Amino acid sequence: MRFFTNPNYDFLRWRWHAIALSWIVIVAGLGVIWTKGIPKGIEFAGGTSVIAQFDQPVSVETVRSALNQNYPGGGQNAVVQQYGDPSMRQVMVRVPEVGAESGTSLSITAKAVEDALRKGGLPKFAVIGTEIVGPAVGEDLTRKGTSAMVLSLLGILAYIAFRFQFSFALGAVVATIHDLLVTLAFLAFFQYDITLNVIAAILTVTGYSTNDTIVIFDRVRENLRSMRKESLHTVINASLNQTLSRTIITAGTALLSAIALFLFGGEVLRGFAFTMIVGIITGTYSSVFVAAAIVTFWNRKSARMTSVASEASPTAANLPPRRSKAQRKAKAS
Secondary structure (H helix, E strand, C coil): HHHCCCCCCHHHHHHHHHHHHHHHHHHHHHHHHCCCCCCCCHHCEEEEEEEEEECCCHHHHHHHHHHHHHHHCCCCCCCEECCCCCHEEEEEECCCCCCCCCHHHHHHHHHHHHHHHHHHCCCCCEEEEECCCCCCCHHHHHHHHHHHHHHHHHHHHHHHHCCHHHHHHHHHHHHHHHHHHHHHHHHHHHHCCCCCHHHHHHHHHHHHHHHHHHHHHHHHHHHHHCCCCCCHHHHHHHHHHHHHHHHHHHHHHHHHHHHHHHHCCCCCHHHHHHHHHHHHHHHHHHHHHHHHHHHHHHHHHHHHHHHHHHHHCCCCCCCCCCCCCHHHHHCCC
16 A cells, blocks of 8 residues: 555656557567458458367367368368367357358358368267358448547547647547557457457447546646646646556456456457456556656647747847837937
8 A cells, every 4th residue: 555655656757668668569569460460250351150069179170170171162261269168178160251141141151161060070069159240241340340449539539639738639549549559469469359349348448548548637637727837747747646546446446357257258258358458457558658748748849849939930029129209210310
């Protein structure tokens, strides 16, 4: 509890170190996405997913071999992976090509996957789940998910610019974009599929991070009125320290809930929980370091531009005093 007793930490001292760390993570994530790509779930890529539960343990390589030998046209493009806890002996087979958009053709694809597994000499199994999404639906969901993200960022920018200042709005939006890029980087590192659950978690993280940033900015606005003689650096540091206990407690409770979902929520919620864990950590981190750093950088830049403009253009203070009418007549004579 001493950590929260009259804290007086210079958070802004480490802002450039924090931004450098963020850049390293983001660039590494973009590199993984560029080389390996980021897997898309059935909802976005389109395809057929079949989940089979075997009576006996079976390796992923054995299932993949049976699929390659018996699936019509070969199963080279199919994705075979362990599903859920290994003790459950569940394997998921995902075939990206689904052919025509009709429900009959899609059902035939799922049936062909099941038949290929039964012909492969594998242990007895039961199909416990089938998911089928056509390519047109996947494209539509991708477009709507991207639009929702862009519109949410624009709404955040407009709201905070109206309630606070433009520099605060800019800091909040940059911090939110930072959270999205870092979260995508970790999804790429651990090769989690981009599903509707993951998109829902990303949007939730966006709102969580923005709310945390607004709480800090609101305290900054209050302190700007009561600490008029102090520099912006001092005011922001004081605000961060004053809201530190609230930030840690809120993030900690949300993080514990996300960890519980990750450990006990099952495979369906695994991607959602992982995204929430990464998003809560990076959202708290960006609210303290990234958003505050952008505000100080922008205000210093604006002050510098104003100073340069005042030096370049003549003002009343720089002009010589204006002579009276009598003085002008005396000089003319």
